[in-house]
Amino acid sequence: EALPIEYQPTPAYQDLFRHSLTEHRRQVALHVATAAERIWTARAGNPVLVSLARAGTPVGVLIRRYIARTYGADVPHYAVSIVRGKGIDSNALSYIAAHHNAADAVFVDGWTGKGAISRELAVAVIDHNAHTGDRFSSDLAVLADPGRCAAISGTRDDYLIPSAALNSTVSGLVSRTVLRDDLIGPGDFHGAKFYRDLAVADVTMTFIDEVSAEFDDALVTAAREAAAQPAEAADWGGWDAVERISDEYGIGSVNLVKPGVGETTRVLLRRVPWKVLVRAGATAEVAHIRLLAEDRGVPVEEVADLPFTAIGLIHPKFTRGATGFDGKAAA
Numbered sequence: 001e002a003l004p005i006e007y008q009p010t011p012a013y014q015d016l017f018r019h020s021l022t023e024h025r026r027q028v029a030l031h032v033a034t035a036a037e038r039i040w041t042a043r044a045g046n047p048v049l050v051s052l053a054r055a056g057t058p059v060g061v062l063i064r065r066y067i068a069r070t071y072g073a074d075v076p077h078y079a080v081s082i083v084r085g086k087g088i089d090s091n092a093l094s095y096i097a098a099h100h101n102a103a104d105a106v107f108v109d110g111w112t113g114k115g116a117i118s119r120e121l122a123v124a125v126i127d128h129n130a131h132t133g134d135r136f137s138s139d140l141a142v143l144a145d146p147g148r149c150a151a152i153s154g155t156r157d158d159y160l161i162p163s164a165a166l167n168s169t170v171s172g173l174v175s176r177t178v179l180r181d182d183l184i185g186p187g188d189f190h191g192a193k194f195y196r197d198l199a200v201a202d203v204t205m206t207f208i209d210e211v212s213a214e215f216d217d218a219l220v221t222a223a224r225e226a227a228a229q230p231a232e233a234a235d236w237g238g239w240d241a242v243e244r245i246s247d248e249y250g251i252g253s254v255n256l257v258k259p260g261v262g263e264t265t266r267v268l269l270r271r272v273p274w275k276v277l278v279r280a281g282a283t284a285e286v287a288h289i290r291l292l293a294e295d296r297g298v299p300v301e302e303v304a305d306l307p308f309t310a311i312g313l314i315h316p317k318f319t320r321g322a323t324g325f326d327g328k329a330a331a
Contacts (some may be wrong), residue, residue, distance in 0.1 A: 001180050006167055008201045013165060013269060015300060016288060020162040021210055023259065028161060029214035031143040031154025032059070033223030036066040038152045039106050039141055048105045049077040051094065052117065053192065054171040056109035056210055058163055059143055063108060065212050072219055076100060080191035081177035084116060088124035089177075089190040092132070095313050097134040107140050110161055111145030113259040113308075114242040119149075146260050146308050147238025155213070156232070158309040163207055164262030168195045169277040172204050203297065241307040245277070249313060258312040261285060267312030274315035275299050279306040286310050 009017075037045050047067075050059030057079045062079045066087065080092040096105060096223045107121060118140055125138040143161055145153035152302075175193035178184065184191050242257045251257060258267045267273045276293050278286045280302040289310050293300050 001178070003175050003178065006175065006195055006198065008198055009166055009169055012205075014201070016265070016269075017162055017165040017170070017207075019288070020160050020165060021207060024162060025210050026157065026214045027159070028143065029062075029211045030223055030226070032062045032192045032211065033066050033070075033215065033219055034152070034156040034226045035141050035143060035152055036063045036070075037223050037227035038061065038211075040067060040071065040151065041227070042139070043104050043106060045071070045073070046101075047074060047075055048096065048100045049079050049108055051108045052079065052081040052082050052178050053079045054168070054174055055111075055163065056107075057171050057174070057202060059110050060108040061208055063141075065208070066215055069212075069215050070294050071137070076153075081192070082120060082124065083177060083179050083190070084119065084120055086179055088128065089120065090124075090128045091187060092189050093125075093128050093134065093136060094132060095189075096203070097132070098138070098158075102134045102136045105136055106152070107138065109140060109142050109150075110163060111142050111144040111262055112140075112149050112153075113238060113263050114254060114257065115147045115149035115236055115239045116229050116254075118147070119239075144260075144262075148232070149234050149238060151234065151235050152231070154226075155245055158260050160261045160265055164265060166203070169198055169201045170207050173198055173202055178183050181294060190331070223299050237307055239300070243314075245311065249275070251313060252316060256314040256316060257315065259308045259310075261289065261308075261310050264289055264310040264312035265292070267314060268296060268298065271314055273312050275301060275313045277301050277306060277311040277313065279309050281309055282309050 034328050049060045049064055051057045066074050078096055120136040121140060125136050126175035129136055139151040141152035142150045143154045143158050168174055173195045178191040184280040216264050216315055234316055238259055242254050242259055246254050246257050258264060276298055278300055
């Protein structure tokens with residue numbers, strides 16, 4: 001119902017994105033391709049991609065590009081709004097169902113953490129189908145599923161997907177979605193703000209083009225081999241871990257536990273974190289987290305057998321009036 005103010009990304013944000021993209025673009029491409037191969041098989045070569053705005057939007061574009069390059073198919077791709085505690089944009093789903101077979105739809109996001117969006121999606125899709133008679137599946141496809149709660153993924157490894165370092169400037173300059181009664185009518189799609197003033201810092205196509213450039217024949221072969229392996233069943237291990245950590249550290253709310261390298265990075269850049277947990281023995285994949293934590297004066301604690309590579313903790317007293325890494329007020 002309220003949008004945080006988005007500023008032009010600071011050099012710290014931009015450098016982290018650039019470094020991560022250079023370091024991980026082939027890894028990201030492989031996971032895009034693996035997820036795409038699994039989607040292609042699961043929907044018998046006729047998928048309808050439905051990205052969850054906004055982190056899922058560039059990922060859906062990448063999956064669509066991979067399918068076009070590999071199978072010559074121009075698959076439909078939409079981005080829809082899902083709001084925690086409010087559900088999914090049911091008008092958007094009805095629109096998609098009117099133009100396609102709803103059973104062919106696959107929801108797309110970037111990564112999983114504790115699985116809050118997966119849970120929200122499952123409940124919202126059941127509710128929508130019950131009210132409309134549509135036959136959407138709540139299957140979620142992501143690049144990385146360390147939360148162990150997605151039906152389809154490229155990997156369950158926990159690493160920094162470059163797009164996690166930025167907001168609208170890697171998502172087509174589109175804000176988080178908006179659902180407010182004075183702005184959005186009962187027949188409207190959920191809304192969003194377009195940040196035209198941030199166009200000079202937009203790297204959306206840089207991200208998409210550089211990852212897409214890695215879609216060569218060797219990568220396609222590797223992705224098909226990976227996708228041919230039996231998929232592990234979702235066991236919601238991420239949610240269980242977050243509940244345990246919330247209790248152990250006396251936080252009292254799973255919403256203040258941000259699991260995964262991407263979410264921990266976002267906490268260090270945009271919030272006032274209390275503490276960072278890293279898996280004992282993790283080195284290169286958390287090097288940037290250690291540097292950011294040192295800059296912020298945030299203690300880093302190594303934990304044996306941590307189910308995520310890193311977890312950011314926000315103390316309840318820091319949830320109001322916090323400032324981000326760039327010194328700007330955070331919403």
